[in-house]
Amino acid sequence: MTQIWSLIRKDWMIEWRLKYALSGLLLYLITLVFVIVISFQQISGPVWNVLYWILFLFVGMNAVLKSYQQESGQRKYYFQQLIDPVTLLISKTLYNIVLLFLAALLIYLLLSVFIESPVQHYALFLGTVAAVSVSFGICLTFISIVANQAAESATLAVIIGFPVLLPVLITGVRMSAFTIGMSMGGEIEGDFTILFAIDLLLLGLSLWLFPFLWKD
Amino acid sequence: MRLEWWKYLGIAILLYTLLFGMLVPLGPGIVEVSPSQTNTGPGQEFEVWGYNTRFSQFEKLNVVLKLDDNHCVLAREYQVISDYRLKAIFDLPALPEGARSSEFATLIIYPAGTGTAILPSAVSLKEGDGDSSGAWVPESQFAFDRNTSLHFPYRNILMESIRNTYFHVALWFAMMFILGASMVYSIRYLRSGLLDWDLKANAYAQVGILIGCLGITTGMIWAANTWGKAWSWDIKQTMAAVAMLIYLAYFVLRSSIEDQEKRARTGAAYNIFAFATLIPLLYVVPRLVDSLHPGSGGNPAMGGEDLDNTMRLVFYPAIIGWTLLGTWVAQLTFRYLKILYLMRSRNLTEQ
Amino acid sequence: MVRHLELYLAHLKNGFRSFYKMRISRVLSVIMLVFSTQLLWGQSQTLDYYRNSGKIYVVVAVIVLSFLGIVLFLINLDRRMRKMEKDLNQK
Numbered sequence: 157m158t159q160i161w162s163l164i165r166k167d168w169m170i171e172w173r174l175k176y177a178l179s180g181l182l183l184y185l186i187t188l189v190f191v192i193v194i195s196f197q198q199i200s201g202p203v204w205n206v207l208y209w210i211l212f213l214f215v216g217m218n219a220v221l222k223s224y225q226q227e228s229g230q231r232k233y234y235f236q237q238l239i240d241p242v243t244l245l246i247s248k249t250l251y252n253i254v255l256l257f258l259a260a261l262l263i264y265l266l267l268s269v270f271i272e273s274p275v276q277h278y279a280l281f282l283g284t285v286a287a288v289s290v291s292f293g294i295c296l297t298f299i300s301i302v303a304n305q306a307a308e309s310a311t312l313a314v315i316i317g318f319p320v321l322l323p324v325l326i327t328g329v330r331m332s333a334f335t336i337g338m339s340m341g342g343e344i345e346g347d348f349t350i351l352f353a354i355d356l357l358l359l360g361l362s363l364w365l366f367p368f369l370w371k372d
Numbered sequence: 373m374r375l376e377w378w379k380y381l382g383i384a385i386l387l388y389t390l391l392f393g394m395l396v397p398l399g400p401g402i403v404e405v406s407p408s409q410t411n412t413g414p415g416q417e418f419e420v421w422g423y424n425t426r427f428s429q430f431e432k433l434n435v436v437l438k439l440d441d442n443h444c445v446l447a448r449e450y451q452v453i454s455d456y457r458l459k460a461i462f463d464l465p466a467l468p469e470g471a472r473s474s475e476f477a478t479l480i481i482y483p484a485g486t487g488t489a490i491l492p493s494a495v496s497l498k499e500g501d502g503d504s505s506g507a508w509v510p511e512s513q514f515a516f517d518r519n520t521s522l523h524f525p526y527r528n529i530l531m532e533s534i535r536n537t538y539f540h541v542a543l544w545f546a547m548m549f550i551l552g553a554s555m556v557y558s559i560r561y562l563r564s565g566l567l568d569w570d571l572k573a574n575a576y577a578q579v580g581i582l583i584g585c586l587g588i589t590t591g592m593i594w595a596a597n598t599w600g601k602a603w604s605w606d607i608k609q610t611m612a613a614v615a616m617l618i619y620l621a622y623f624v625l626r627s628s629i630e631d632q633e634k635r636a637r638t639g640a641a642y643n644i645f646a647f648a649t650l651i652p653l654l655y656v657v658p659r660l661v662d663s664l665h666p667g668s669g670g671n672p673a674m675g676g677e678d679l680d681n682t683m684r685l686v687f688y689p690a691i692i693g694w695t696l697l698g699t700w701v702a703q704l705t706f707r708y709l710k711i712l713y714l715m716r717s718r719n720l721t722e723q
Numbered sequence: 724m725v726r727h728l729e730l731y732l733a734h735l736k737n738g739f740r741s742f743y744k745m746r747i748s749r750v751l752s753v754i755m756l757v758f759s760t761q762l763l764w765g766q767s768q769t770l771d772y773y774r775n776s777g778k779i780y781v782v783v784a785v786i787v788l789s790f791l792g793i794v795l796f797l798i799n800l801d802r803r804m805r806k807m808e809k810d811l812n813q814k
Contacts, residue, residue, distance in 0.1 A: 365562075
């Protein structure tokens with residue numbers, strides 16, 4: 157437990173020290189929001205919903221996919237001696253989930269500065285964002301690890317990441333459509349259950365598979 | 373001992389599927405009724421076009437319009453023009469109490485051929501002015517024969533293409549089995565570290581992708597002729613395409629890693645992960661969203677009314693047959709990959 | 724005259740082969756085949772036609788395509804194996 161905590165702290169320290177990573181992300185986000193607001197001007201509820209998740213997808217992929225790249229070369233061997241792979245994976249996943257959740261909140265805040273947000277049920281929306289962040293975190297962490305095995309990891313991560321993330325993204329769009337007052341048929345509880353089931357499945361798999369990828 | 377018999381069994385089953393699936397006739401059906409909407413009242417005339425019907429063979433036909441179980445009406449008179457065409461005149465009674473301003477009625481003709489011909493929502497009835505001598509009678513008055521002869525059910529838009537169930541749909545099921553086998557081999561590789569299992573996983577994934585692509589293209593042909601468009605962004609179509617993308621990414625991943633052992637390990641891990649994401653992709657998400665495919669958005673699922681007992685006789689063997697054929701091809705691919713690997717490790721080939 | 728024709732045919736054959744040697748063009752031609760057949764079928768959607776044929780041609784097309792797909796895969800495998808055998812014989 158303390159190991160996990162210290163690993164998360166280490167990740168945060170690195171991110172904080174390398175200012176360009178975080179500020180680059182922030183700048184990327186602001187630019188995207190700006191382009192969207194300027195080119196759309198008037199945004200209706202459904203469009204806002206889709207735009208929000210597309211923004212989240214791009215920003216999330218950018219944020220997570222590079223986080224594993226530091227874990228190569230000398231440092232990787234050092235870690236292999238020190239840490240149990242499961243601990244490392246859990247700390248990475250937790251860190252990425254928090255990062256994604258914060259990014260999602262930031263996107264929301266930025267968007268609502270420029271455009272009036274159509275969200276009606278704030279608690280539900282927050283829950284949706286949290287649930288999707290968890291799924292994205294688990295998926296993207298594993299994808300970035302797999303992609304890092306290959307030489308051209310950045311391109312590969314995008315290629316293998318998009319299709320895997322798609323079901324989660326579709327469920328997310330559906331769920332937040334509920335929170336802006338659009339009915340998509342069915343109950344939002346069912347979507348939460350599905351996301352939760354996907355989370356459990358993928359988390360279990362990545363915990364089981366990561367040790368195989370970790371050893372060299 | 374190497375078992376060979378299942379290959380021939382697979383071919384035999386496919387031949388059976390082909391013969392049985394193509395030769396068993398379709399039950400009788402109704403293609404079109406004109407006019408498709410009318411007012412209630414006496415002397416309403418309809419013209420009916422049938423499919424696989426033999427109207428002129430029977431002395432007495434029962435032409436019935438049905439609103440619900442308690443409200444049916446028999447045609448006053450009918451005139452057979454040909455085996456596939458007849459005219460019927462109804463005295464339509466006023467719509468029953470509590471009905472909406474217009475109601476859809478089902479047209480039933482029996483005997484029509486080898487059974488009963490039914491067209492759901494054939495005519496929309498509106499309240500008319502004239503009095504009518506007819507009266508609604510309950511359905512129990514008519515003895516619609518439960519069809520005993522061997523035939524596949526007639527569905528209006530599908531018609532003969534209902535036989536595609538044994539090819540297009542069975543291919544998808546076979547693909548799931550083949551890809552499942554690929555995942556099992558990946559698990560075995562991770563457990564044992566023997567390269568053979570990884571080569572097998574690779575071979576099965578290749579064949580799985582092949583069958584998946586066939587599933588998509590055959591589906592497009594079927595869709596072009598039933599839904600009017602080859603690609604209508606139906607959720608199941610989209611998800612199937614995404615599933616193919618996931619597995620294509622598997623091959624991209626494999627080809628981008630040089631080291632044999634590392635490639636096998638990473639490939640196996642991704643293969644297991646990919647198969648796990650395939651399940652929500654193909655079976656959970658499409659059920660949430662409206663779809664033209666059966667089994668979602670309130671449509672009946674496979675095993676509902678779309679698949680009757682005669683069809684089951686062909687459909688289940690068809691799945692087994694396609695799976696066995698796919699397994700055969702995958703075994704051949706595996707043997708090729710194995711020899712290629714051996715030759716490469718001895719520097720016998722530049723491939 | 725006959726010789727010319729033979730030469731011309733051989734030329735055609737070689738051109739065809741080299742065209743099919745390029746993987747991309749092979750994929751493209753398959754895609755074009757699929758789409759062109761779709762266009763043709765999509766056009767003839769009149770009710771009379773359906774009443775006569777009952778869309779049986781859809782089933783025939785689906786069967787032909789699924790067997791063709793598997794056969795093409797096998798042909799490709801065969802070709803790859805022949806290449807391998809050639810390497811084996813050379814060394």
